[in-house]
Amino acid sequence: MAVFSSLAEKLQETFKKLKNKGKLTEADVGEAMREVRVALLEADVSFKVVKEFIGKVKERAVGQEVLESLTPGQQVIKIVHEELTALMGSSQSKIVVSSKPPTVLMLVGLQGAGKTTSGGKLANYLKKQGRQPLLVAGDIYRPAAVKQLQVLGEQLGIPVFSLGTQVSPVEIARQALDHAVARGYDMVIIDTAGRLHINEELMGELKNIKATVKPHEILLVVDAMTGQDAVNVAEAFNHELGIDGVILTKLDGDTRGGAALSVKSVTGRPIKFAGMGEKLDALEPFYPDRMASRILG
């Protein structure tokens, strides 16, 4: 089972027909776009996103240069590739590193999305880039979250700052920053509480941490396999808290791609990393053009 495989299969079938046709009419393009539309909706891409996407592709594809070119099918596929890439944010969005270390990254998200694991993966990724990350155990509510992060830190050889579960997350974050400054860590990754649902208590606490430590980036961790739910969660977090980017986890199990294709367009915030498995090196920068290539084959 490959990433985006069910979506890819459908789109590739549609485009194979187009390519085999040779010369194309406007009606041929229209028919293909109807199929693309259905495939995207089945992949759980948000309705509004699909509508705009199809509109853009159609407008470009029925132009004379395309239809009268020697390879109209190829041209249409190229346009779809470009528009899919644009939909996911065009170019890769990197983490913004502060000119005055430490750079503080705050990870937020709902329980089970993969937040704690992603914290470890991100620290590992940054360490490989020559950074000195410090992980901060700020999820004091989920039983064993602190321990989970400590185990991850041990496996990776990355220090974990913890004050147990009796000190408030705001205080933990504050002291972690002092600790990082004193010890010369240049990247601080704060794990925060996740709940089953978005509620005022959760947001209130996250807002307090944000106000206290003023993170350079707030990264929302969402589960790709939840499709539109992931997009709705992203919209809500962005509205309530403000986020700078998304870590999209479990893309390795996502055959549909609805969240990957909708998040940027719906929230205006880019996907910065993709989780590609349970292992601690399974985190990749999110490249929109490569993702589009995966979908179109």
Ligand code: GDP
């Ligand atoms: P949290 O509650 O958000 O902190 O979630 P965890 O970090 O504990 O992760 C929940 C589950 O998702 C764990 O079993 C992780 O191994 C798994 N997980 C996290 N990221 C990925 C990913 O990218 N791919 C896969 N296949 N599993 C993941």
